[in-house]
Amino acid sequence: MKILAISGSVRKDSLNTQLLRAAGEFVDEGTSIELFDLADIPFYNGDLDGDTKPASVQALLDAITAADGMLLATPEYNYSVSGVLKNAIDWASRPAFNSVLCGKPTGVMSSSMSTLGGARAQVHLRDILAATLTPVYLAPDFALASAHTAFDENGRLVDEGTRDFLQKYMMGYTHWVARQRA
Numbered sequence: 001m002k003i004l005a006i007s008g009s010v011r012k013d014s015l016n017t018q019l020l021r022a023a024g025e026f027v028d029e030g031t032s033i034e035l036f037d038l039a040d041i042p043f044y045n046g047d048l049d050g051d052t053k054p055a056s057v058q059a060l061l062d063a064i065t066a067a068d069g070m071l072l073a074t075p076e077y078n079y080s081v082s083g084v085l086k087n088a089i090d091w092a093s094r095p096a097f098n099s100v101l102c103g104k105p106t107g108v109m110s111s112s113m114s115t116l117g118g119a120r121a122q123v124h125l126r127d128i129l130a131a132t133l134t135p136v137y138l139a140p141d142f143a144l145a146s147a148h149t150a151f152d153e154n155g156r157l158v159d160e161g162t163r164d165f166l167q168k169y170m171m172g173y174t175h176w177v178a179r180q181r182a
């Protein structure tokens, strides 16, 4: 099974990207997690959105199409998702209600330095995905609070309780994706 992991942050040391890498530790053999970097996706512009799309956008659409499921990790910017992630979803959401997002089983996570772990952004993200007919894994939620203290210098999640919970999340999520695809 192929999972496409997309971080809503393109900065080099992104905590959300680190979270997605950590999530990759907790999948069964036979499941792969591939990270897609949104750095080259241009601002949505209807003038560029025709049968031929910018190469980076086409690469995103192809990667979503080829994946059995998506795993999104968003930062929280002013109580919502990052513009980077929203922009990518906007590109992927056309044609409306018949896009590559339609029916693609998707897990939603967040991380932030605050004690809420980006939970408010996750709520917005679920709403946005509803508009694109993207089915979202409902529970449990995974929001990584105080994320700047969560990883060691090798990007390993240090807290055993957090590791256990991420493992539970990933088992539940990947089994749900498998059921959705069956």
Ligand SMILES: Cc1cc2nc3c(=O)[nH]c(=O)nc-3n(C[C@H](O)[C@H](O)[C@H](O)COP(=O)(O)O)c2cc1C
Pocket (backbone or CB within 6 Å): 008, 009, 010, 011, 013, 014, 015, 016, 017, 074, 075, 076, 077, 078, 079, 080, 111, 112, 113, 114, 116, 117, 118, 147
């Ligand atoms: C413009 C901006 C707005 C932010 N707003 C919030 C916020 O509303 N809530 C929050 O918990 N963190 C907020 N933060 C902190 C980010 O969640 C934090 O920097 C996070 O680590 C960014 O994700 P990244 O490490 O994956 O880049 C904000 C950061 C920026 C740059």
